[in-house]
Amino acid sequence: MIPGARAPPLRAARWFLHSRRLCGDHSRNGVERRSTGQKGDGCIDERAGEVGLDAGTLSPDLLLRIPPPPPPPGQPESDDDDAENLSSGSASGSRRIPREEWRLADKILRILLQDGPGFSARQALDEMNLRVTNKLVTEVMFRFVVSVDSVNRERYPRLAYKFFLWAGQQEGYRHSTSMYNRVLKVFAQCGEVKAMWGLLEEMTEKGLPVSARTFHLLICTCGQAGLRRRLVERFVKSSSFNYRPFRTSFNAILHTLLTIKQYSLIEWVHQKMLTDGYTPDVLTYNVVMRAKYLLGKLDHFHRLLDEMGKNGLTPDLHTYNLLLHVLGKGDKPLAALNLLNYMSDVGCVPSVLHFTNLIDGLSRAGNLEACKYFFDEMVKKGCEPDTVCYTVMITGYVAAAEFEEAQKLFDHMLVRGKLPNVYTYNSMIRGLCIVGEFDKACYMLKDMDLHGCTPNFSVYSTLVCRLRNAGKDSEANNVIKYMTKKGQYLHLLSRFGGYRRC
Structure with missing residues (x-):
């Protein structure tokens, strides 16, 4: 018996395709x-x-992290920023840039900063006879993003867009969705919401697909709830929304809303998804269940869990991660132990992250005896x-x-x-x-x-x-x-x- 464990009266709880009892009655009343x-x-x-x-x-x-899914089998990883971590504020991942392009990007930025009466940045760039590439444009935009401050935030968007226009006119080069996202990032850093919407219109007019990253940058900059909903509606209806690596545009939107803690808007998007006839997958359920939990709607949470099982969907590592945290927070160590055993039975071996989420929940519930028990169990099972x-x-x-x-x-x-x-x-x-x-x-x-x-x-x-x-x-x-x-x-x-x- 787990130290500190209590066995409350249990009601039959559907555990996907198996009948397994996890939660006590008082865990379903929506109150914690x-x-x-x-x-x-x-x-x-x-x-x-x-x-x-x-x-x-x-x-x-x-x-409780739910990363975006990998690209479908056979599809290579994207080399643009659509595949980067979609958390707000991430400027760049692993960067391996040739020294020559680093040097050119620095020089281009210095030229752009001189633009004004008596000096034409465009002419100076023409005289450099550059071969414009995606990496070079990326490096220039990166320098704008990391050096934005209260002094230059009004000037930087104009300079960045001036270089962007110039680059797009160079022979052998054409802007991709990824490059538009780079400029959007500069605009976002400077709070230029109108300019961002204008750039979105430009992308649409040119027939470029807008990506999950595009949506993320726009939604993070929209401060008003009405504007956010309008943006969501536009992306849902857009035929040019390229939502890889997500299965549907709805999943791409739901995941982004989760990263910026728009839980109520997640509920609205989920309902619209169902109304439009789209079938939720495991990622959909993971995101919506987490939103319901964080909104304190545990009755909805359990209803979605039951629905997931009825639809024949198998939980993944992130589903189990969330369930363990909920059981821990509800101070149900016995049910959590049952779930850990079940995971092992079905070949989904609990990791350090699963034990950590459970311990975190139990700690918040004040059951330190159970925390110590699961910490020791984790070590016994070979999890460092x-x-x-x-x-x-x-x-x-x-x-x-x-x-x-x-x-x-x-x-x-x-x-x-x-x-x-x-x-x-x-x-x-x-x-x-x-x-x-x-x-x-x-x-x-x-x-x-x-x-x-x-x-x-x-x-x-x-x-x-x-x-x-x-x-x-x-x-x-x-x-x-x-x-x-x-x-x-x-x-x-x-x-x-x-x-x-x-």
């Missing part, structure tokens, strides 16, 4: 116990009851805990004021060669403050930098808030000075009320 600080989207700012400043901890988004798994356990112990256990795990992960991440350090710093070890907490902040882990604002705010609550205003100000000296988060200084910068 919420700890202090939990937001409506299921994310938690902190677990220790800290109020005021941003104290962030591990978000479910770091664990990674940094995220250690961090979830450490965060749980800190939230339960069991800092000695957290310290043991922290030391153990270092011995095992696992490097702490910013969330690990944040939890440990909070724990040290809780037990009154403020000097060690401040030392750990500097230790982060020594080990190449840049503190985020949550780390600084956690430490400052705890120091001030303990009456250590001088030490808190020293932490803020340390942050400003490193030139980090200066735009957030106003959050530290009462601090005056010298």
